[in-house]
Amino acid sequence: xxxxxxxxxxxxxxxxxxxxxxxxxxxxxxxxxxxxxxxxxxxxxxxxxxxxxxxxxxxxxxxxxxxxxxxxxxxxxxxxxxxxxxxxxxxxxxxxxxxxxxxxxxxxxxxxxxxxxxxxxxxxxxxxxxxxxxxxxxxxxxxxxxxxxxxxxxxxxxxxxxxxxxxxxxxxxxxxxxxxxxxxxxxxxxxxxxxxxxxxxxxxxxxxxxxxxxx
Amino acid sequence: xxxxxxxxxxxxxxxxxxxxxxxxxxxxxxxxxxxxxxxxxxxxxxxxxxxxxxxxxxxxxxxxxxxxxxxxxxxxxxxxxxxxxxxxxxxxxxxxxxxxxxxxxxxxxxxxxxxxxxxxxxxxxxxxxxxxxxxxxxxxxxxxxxxxxxxxxxxxxxxxxxxxxxxxxxxxxxxxxxxxxxxxxxxxxxxxxxxxxxxxxxxxxxxxxxxxxxxxxxxxxxxxxxxxxxxxxxxxxxxxxxxxxxxxxxxxxxxxxxxxxxxxxxxxxxxxxxxxxxxxxxxxxxxxxxxxxxxxxxxxxxxxxxxxxxxxxxxxxxxxxxxxxxxxxxxxxxxxxxxxxxxxxxxxxxxxxxxxxxxxxxxxxxxxxxxxxxxxxxxxxxxxxxxxxxxxxxxxxxxxxxxxxxxxxxxxxxxxxxxxxxxxxxxxxxxxxxxxxxxxxxxxxxxxxxxxxxxxxxxxxxxxxxxxxxxxxxxxxxxxxxxxxxxxxxxxxxxxxxxxxxxxxxxxxxxxxxxxxxxxxxxxxxxxxxxxxxxxxxxxxxxxxxxxxxxxxxxxxxxxxxxxxxxxxxxxxxxxxxxxxxxxxxxxxxxxxxxxxxxxxxxxxxxxxxxxxxxxxxxxxxxxxxxxxxxxxxxxxxxxxxxxxxxxxxxxx
Ligand SMILES: [Zn+2]
Ligand SMILES: [Zn+2]
Numbered sequence: 001x002x003x004x005x006x007x008x009x010x011x012x013x014x015x016x017x018x019x020x021x022x023x024x025x026x027x028x029x030x031x032x033x034x035x036x037x038x039x040x041x042x043x044x045x046x047x048x049x050x051x052x053x054x055x056x057x058x059x060x061x062x063x064x065x066x067x068x069x070x071x072x073x074x075x076x077x078x079x080x081x082x083x084x085x086x087x088x089x090x091x092x093x094x095x096x097x098x099x100x101x102x103x104x105x106x107x108x109x110x111x112x113x114x115x116x117x118x119x120x121x122x123x124x125x126x127x128x129x130x131x132x133x134x135x136x137x138x139x140x141x142x143x144x145x146x147x148x149x150x151x152x153x154x155x156x157x158x159x160x161x162x163x164x165x166x167x168x169x170x171x172x173x174x175x176x177x178x179x180x181x182x183x184x185x186x187x188x189x190x191x192x193x194x195x196x197x198x199x200x201x202x203x204x205x206x207x208x209x210x211x212x213x214x215x
Numbered sequence: 216x217x218x219x220x221x222x223x224x225x226x227x228x229x230x231x232x233x234x235x236x237x238x239x240x241x242x243x244x245x246x247x248x249x250x251x252x253x254x255x256x257x258x259x260x261x262x263x264x265x266x267x268x269x270x271x272x273x274x275x276x277x278x279x280x281x282x283x284x285x286x287x288x289x290x291x292x293x294x295x296x297x298x299x300x301x302x303x304x305x306x307x308x309x310x311x312x313x314x315x316x317x318x319x320x321x322x323x324x325x326x327x328x329x330x331x332x333x334x335x336x337x338x339x340x341x342x343x344x345x346x347x348x349x350x351x352x353x354x355x356x357x358x359x360x361x362x363x364x365x366x367x368x369x370x371x372x373x374x375x376x377x378x379x380x381x382x383x384x385x386x387x388x389x390x391x392x393x394x395x396x397x398x399x400x401x402x403x404x405x406x407x408x409x410x411x412x413x414x415x416x417x418x419x420x421x422x423x424x425x426x427x428x429x430x431x432x433x434x435x436x437x438x439x440x441x442x443x444x445x446x447x448x449x450x451x452x453x454x455x456x457x458x459x460x461x462x463x464x465x466x467x468x469x470x471x472x473x474x475x476x477x478x479x480x481x482x483x484x485x486x487x488x489x490x491x492x493x494x495x496x497x498x499x500x501x502x503x504x505x506x507x508x509x510x511x512x513x514x515x516x517x518x519x520x521x522x523x524x525x526x527x528x529x530x531x532x533x534x535x536x537x538x539x540x541x542x543x544x545x546x547x548x549x550x551x552x553x554x555x556x557x558x559x560x561x562x563x564x565x566x567x568x569x570x571x572x573x574x575x576x577x578x579x580x581x582x583x584x585x586x587x588x589x590x591x592x593x594x595x596x597x598x599x600x601x602x603x604x605x606x607x608x609x610x611x612x613x614x615x616x617x618x619x620x621x622x623x624x625x626x627x628x629x630x631x632x633x634x635x636x637x638x639x640x641x642x643x644x645x646x647x648x649x650x651x652x653x654x655x656x657x658x659x660x661x662x663x664x665x666x667x668x669x670x671x672x673x674x675x676x677x678x679x680x681x682x683x684x685x686x687x688x689x690x691x692x693x694x695x696x697x698x699x700x701x702x703x704x705x706x707x708x709x710x711x712x713x714x715x716x717x718x719x720x721x722x723x724x725x726x727x728x729x730x731x732x733x734x735x736x737x738x739x740x741x742x743x744x745x746x747x748x749x750x751x752x753x754x755x756x757x758x759x760x761x762x763x764x765x766x767x768x769x770x771x772x773x774x775x776x777x778x779x780x781x782x783x784x785x786x787x788x789x790x791x792x793x794x795x796x797x798x799x800x801x802x803x804x805x806x807x808x809x810x811x812x813x814x815x816x817x818x819x820x821x822x823x824x825x826x827x828x829x830x831x832x833x834x835x836x837x838x839x840x841x842x843x844x845x846x847x848x849x850x851x852x853x854x855x856x857x858x859x860x861x862x863x864x865x866x867x868x
Contacts, residue, residue, distance in 0.1 A: 169286060173284035177466055190708065192606065195318070196314075196315055201709070206709055
């Protein structure tokens, strides 16, 4: 049973409001809907949500669907950013259009292609799908930003998503290149890691832009 | 682009390489003491130049600023590359770190590809061997097609071979390496579009253009004239056809070639136990142990050695024994005998005379303090501690709009703010440079001033604590505000952390002497100028007038009117002012509160004349004047407030 685009948008906003912001439901205004919105009625019929006055609440029955919608959106963002290299406002807009197409296993394929990412480009968590949990159980490591590697762990640099070309250039000439092995020594007060026989320190902002495949 | 003097016929040896690979120690070993440090034409980046004689031929040796690749990011790297673009070398010696051959060899490939006569020196072999790294030199020589020499220049290993190689060879140009077929096609396509002649090979230029190197674009535009447009069209076409980040692609290709070159040539035994230096290194980077370590370094390095030994023992000896007891009386005697004219007598040996004030000050007071500071600084610098300190304070520094890197100029400011203001160049953004310049002008006392102030305040219990606290508060507050008010991009921090090393005596001494020489050449004339100005002020009565005009300000701060003289002198040399206070203190003119208020205000108050001139040169007159006015107002404001607070609370009473 496939939801309409509008219904998916509402579910997504509800999930963020209740699960991530800790709100008790969301107001019509926040969701950008009226009382007799098509999407709202659709979700109500499925008993995914409950409307009380002008507030909408996410019901237990709708949680899984909402979580998966958020997951699709954030996977779409990652795809835009890391693979298709579309950034900024146009990337966000494209991701919004694209997320609705990621159904029936397409999301799994993309998730696997991206090596089961754990955060979207904005740093928000991507709810793990079945594929992620399976990969984890098999011991296959995902690609994570350096900020999610523990001190003492090793990894291989997967890619750099550094936005400033000068910094990119600097990292490359320092030997921080995809395919190189890396060992994280410290995470505080700065991220200290070794590549080859050299040690480097970077701040958290830069560490977030170095993506590592855990080994 | 200005070329370095082409008039000389001596064949040139150009040293290139990343920072921390021992380039300077090789340079020092080759050239001995015949070194000059000068600005590269049209820039403010310093390069060292010297001579060496090998087998009866005199060579000129150039040491370039550290660079990581042929594409420059900082101004220093740009200068390093400009030297390669403009000079005709006998040989370019690429110095790399034996522990990081795989990381540094890609730049060797770029240099070979550029068509330069090359020699590769793999340095720091001693430490690499300790890590279990072995290099098959004959095989590497064979594969690279250029001379390759293993060395440990800090231990004077391999120098003989390097000299021999320089003397023996006519350096031929190595054959470039092949990239993937698609990239080779691209290079081919672009190379054929060039018409002019260049120092670097067309292959190299084509690659630089593909990596969107703006300086090369400008250079090519200059040389090709009307033909630039079709060339750039061609570059754009190729870049578009690939639709990928060519920069990364090229880097990865070089990495692949490097791996092939090193296959079977370089071996490293795994499973090495962490050494003593590794463990110590970890301790310096852990905040729990790192901060006490830092405090200990400051206490023993700055307070005990510079403050106690330099500003105390050495100054006492030179000032009281040498100058006061022998030299000055003798000079006064000479003056009385041979200088009958009042004005000349005053100019030479009067109250503000060149001998009695400028030279005595420069030699007996400032030089020992600055000398011991530079010595301590060079030792700490040589151990590789500063990058660790930078990493440790990065989070705190971000709050004041700087990144950890800025710790180096700020610490250097405790030696000489003027020199430190020049070193703010190493910071990457204009914003960071301005913030660091303000903080240096405001809250960092230089060693000369610090020495006198420490001596002055230590006689009054609690005064030193109030002074330190006031300085720290102003430093943090102004930094915090600057971080919010100064526009520009936020700083980002990344730094290579070299291993901790035992400092090498020769290197430390050379560095200290070079810095002291620099100090003397640059700053000494300013002492003379200051004393001449003061002399002119005294004779014309202008000084008395300014001192008089300043009196209301002194009253506002709760200070006796004579203190205004100390503030006027403070502008000529920060420590002149502090010394003025010293005189007042010894004559019992200052209460503990007054002493503390005066010391705080004077430390915050305007940078000395030399620092002001350097600020002007580095940041432009608008920024310099802005800082000057801001700092002056703030200093008196803080002094006023502190006076009120101390009187109100009764602290120090
Ligand atoms: Zn996002
Ligand atoms: Zn997955």
